[in-house]
Amino acid sequence: MPAPRQFLNYVDANANNFIKRLADAVAIPSVSGDASYRPDVFRMAEFLEKQLKSVGCEVRPVPLGKQVLDGQEIDLPPALLASIGNDPSKKTILCYGHFDVQPALKSDGWDTEPFTLLVDEKTGRLIGRGSTDDKGPVLGWVNVLQAHKELGIPLPVNLKFCFEGMEENGSEGLDGLIEKEAQKGGFFEGVDAVCISDNYWLNTRTPCLTYGLRGICYYKVTISGPARDLHSGAYGGTVYEPMTDLIQLFSKLVTPTGKILIPGVNELVAPLTDEERERYEKIDYGVEDIEESVGAQIAISEDKAEVLMARMRYPSLSLHGIEGAFSAPGAKTVIPAKVSGKFSIRVVPNQTPEQLDPLVSRYLEFEFAKLLSKNKLSVESLHGGKPWVADPNHWNYVAASRATQAIYNLEPDLTREGGSIPVTLTFAEQLGVNVLLLPMGRGDDGAHSTNEKLDRSNYIEGTKLLGTYLYEVGAIQKD
C-alpha cells in the first residue's frame, strides 16, 4: 500500500521548512566526545523533545547517570523515549537514531562553518556537521509526523522512538536502558520490528537496505624484554629484541592478499549459498567504486562479488600499529623495551569473540614458542563484539524494499556492512525482533569527515521513504 498522495505532496510543499528544522538542529554543536560541549548535547535533547511533542509524541527523557570525560565527572545526556499511537490492531515499529555528533572545527579543513547548515543551491547539498549523521534521519521521522498531524490523517502503525545522545562516544548507558525497557511491562514491550536509520547507501545512486554487520575482535600483543629502552649501538646484536619477535608474530597473521593464517578462524565462517552469492552480484557497487573511494587502485580482486563479500560476509584482519616502538618522524636508534602490536579481526557469522579469543591466543603462543626468544609474550583481547545478520526476506525488509521502489523507482541493494553498529545487535538480542537498517544518506556524505553533507534530495525523498515504509509495514498482515 503506497503512502497517500497528500502525504507526499505535503513533504514537497514543506521541504524548505524541513531544511530549516535541520539547520536549527545543526546549529546546536552537540559533540558528545568533548566535555566542554556537553551542555549543547543537553540543549539538543531539549530541542528534539520539543519537536517530538509538537508533532504529537509523548516523550520521556531518561537520565543515564554520569561518566568521566576529559578528567571530569559529568552527566550523561538523557535518552529520549517517545511514542505515538497505541492501536493494538496496528504493528508497532521502534525507530532508533542519535542526536549527538562528531567533533568539527573549521580549522580541521571545513570549507564552511561546520555548525551552520549551508544550503548549496548549485549542488543541492546541505552541508554541516550532523546533517547526515544522524540529525537528518532523526528529523525525517519528525517531518513524517508533522505531515500526518497537519493533514489530520492517522498513522498506519504505532511508533516508538529511542533517540540517544552518546552514539559517537560509545553509546554509554544505552545498553542498560534497552535491557531494562525490553523486559515485560517495559517501554519496548509490543515492538514488532526495529528500524534504524544511521548508515549510508554504498554509492551515490542506489538506495540500499542493510541486513548485516561484521563484529570485531581487537587484540593487543605485547612482547617485553629489557627493563628499559636500549641504545642500538651499545646493545644491538647482544640481546633478543622485542620488536624483532613482534614483527615475526605479526607476519604470521595475515597474507598481503588478506588470507587469515590463524588456524580455525576461517573454518567458522557460515558457508556461502547460491542465493547469497547472487545477491552480491546484483549490488550496484563495483571494484571501481571501491577504488574511487579509497583513492588508489588497490582492490584485492578484479571480481566485484569477491571484493564485496570480502567486506560484507568474510572476516578480515588488519594490523593497526605498534605502541611503544619509535613512531615519530626522524631517525632514533632505539631498541624498544616493550612493544604492543594491535590488530583486529572483523568477524562474521558464525564466528564469536568467545570462539576466536582462544584460537588467537593459542596460535600466537605457539608461534612465539617457535622463535625460541627469551623475551616475554602476553596477548590481551581489548574488546569483542559479535556479528549481526538479519533475515532480508522478513516483512520488515519487504516493506522497506517496496517503499524504496515507490519513492526511488529502484530496487534497493541488499547489503551488509563491514563495520559495527553495536546498538543493532543489542536491539536484535534484547527485543528478539527483526531489525532493519534503512539509510537516508549517500556513500559520499562524509559522516565523520570535514564538509559532512546530506543531499537535499536524500533528505526530502528520504522523509517520504520513511513515511512510505510505515504504510508498507501497515499493509502487511500482522503475524
Next chain:
Amino acid sequence: MPAPRQFLNYVDANANNFIKRLADAVAIPSVSGDASYRPDVFRMAEFLEKQLKSVGCEVRPVPLGKQVLDGQEIDLPPALLASIGNDPSKKTILCYGHFDVQPALKSDGWDTEPFTLLVDEKTGRLIGRGSTDDKGPVLGWVNVLQAHKELGIPLPVNLKFCFEGMEENGSEGLDGLIEKEAQKGGFFEGVDAVCISDNYWLNTRTPCLTYGLRGICYYKVTISGPARDLHSGAYGGTVYEPMTDLIQLFSKLVTPTGKILIPGVNELVAPLTDEERERYEKIDYGVEDIEESVGAQIAISEDKAEVLMARMRYPSLSLHGIEGAFSAPGAKTVIPAKVSGKFSIRVVPNQTPEQLDPLVSRYLEFEFAKLLSKNKLSVESLHGGKPWVADPNHWNYVAASRATQAIYNLEPDLTREGGSIPVTLTFAEQLGVNVLLLPMGRGDDGAHSTNEKLDRSNYIEGTKLLGTYLYEVGAIQKD
C-alpha cells in the same frame, strides 16, 4: 717512563681543588640541544678558555656560524683550539673533548639538582650533569697542565686541544673546521696521534682502551596504498593494506637470534682472526654484566665472546618502529594509508654505507615484488656512517696501556664499542694518524641519564692517567 712522583703527589694534594673546578663547570648548564640554554654554552666556552689560558695554553675560539634550533636562528657555540708546547723533538698529541651537555631537569627523576655537583662522601661519587660526559675528562687535561705549571716541570709532549660545544647535538660545524685545520699549515699540522676521552669502561672495575666503533646505516621503508587512512570495518579485506606489506618485509630482515637476512651484508664482514678472538675472551665483561645492565636475562648467547663480538665486531640490525601507524594507547580501528618502517644496521669493517645501500634497496624491492601487492614501496637511507677501527698495537695504544697499568695496576681491556662517535672517524680520516679512545669514567656513570656521576677516584686517578699517558707517549721513540 712513568710520570714523575711529584706530579702524582700534586694531583692527590690538589684533589679538592680539582673537584671544585668540576663543580664550577657543572654549575654552567651548557645544554646544546635547547636554544634557551645557548648563552650558557657560550659562558661555558669562556670558562674553559679562561681555564686553559691560566694553565699556559694559547687559545683561539673559532666561531662556527649559525644554526636553526627550536625555530630560531642562533649562533653556534665556538670550538676552542688550544695549544701548549712547540718542541720539534717531542711528539704532538691532539686531545678532543666537549663542554656541552645533555638536557637535565630535576623533575626528570634526579635525586639532586643536576647542575649542582654533589660530592657524595659515602659513595665517593661526584653527581651532576656533565660530570662524566664530558666535563670531567676535559678538566682532567686542565688539571694535568696546572700541575706541570705549578711544579715548573716541562711537559713530555706538545699538546693541542680541540674542544667543542655541540657534541650532544650532532657536532654541527665541527667537521668543516677539522677538514680545514687538517690542511697544510692548519692548526692540526704536525699532530702525531689523537686522544679522545669521551667514552667509558665496560664495567665498574677494569679500565679499557677502545680501538673500534661500529658505523650505522639507517633506513626508512615506506609503503603507501590508499589516499587516506581507512576504517577497517568498511575496508578491511577489500584492499591491499600497507601495514601487512610492511610487516612482511620487516619479517625478512633479521631473525630473533639476530642473524641478518639481507644477502651480501654478512659477507662483507672482515674475517675474525685468532688473536682478535682471544682479545674478546680476555675482556673483563661477561654475559651477566650485559644482562645486569639491560635488566633482563635476554642475552643472545651463553658464550661471552660471542655476545661481546655481537656488540663490537659484527653487524646488527634493529627494527626501531613504524611512522604513520597507530601508536597510541587504546584501540583504534584504522587501516593506515602510508607507513614508514625504520630500521638500522650497525656496520663493521669492511662494510660501508656505499656498499650496503644498494644491497638493502635491492633486497627489499625483490621481496616486495614477491608479495604481489598493489601498494607502492620506497626505500630511503636516512643516514650512513662508516665504522672505525684503529690498530691497538700502535704506540699510542701501547703508551695508554702502560699508563693504565702504572695507575690502576691492571692491564686495560682492549674493546670496541657498538655505537658511533662520528668525530673519531673524522680525525682518523682527515689527520691520517692513530686515534685512541681513552675513557675516564665507568660503565655505570649514566652519561645521558638522570643522576649522571663520575666517581671521585676515576676523576683523580683519571687525571693521573692522562698525565702518565703523555709521559709514556714521550718515552716512545718518535717514528
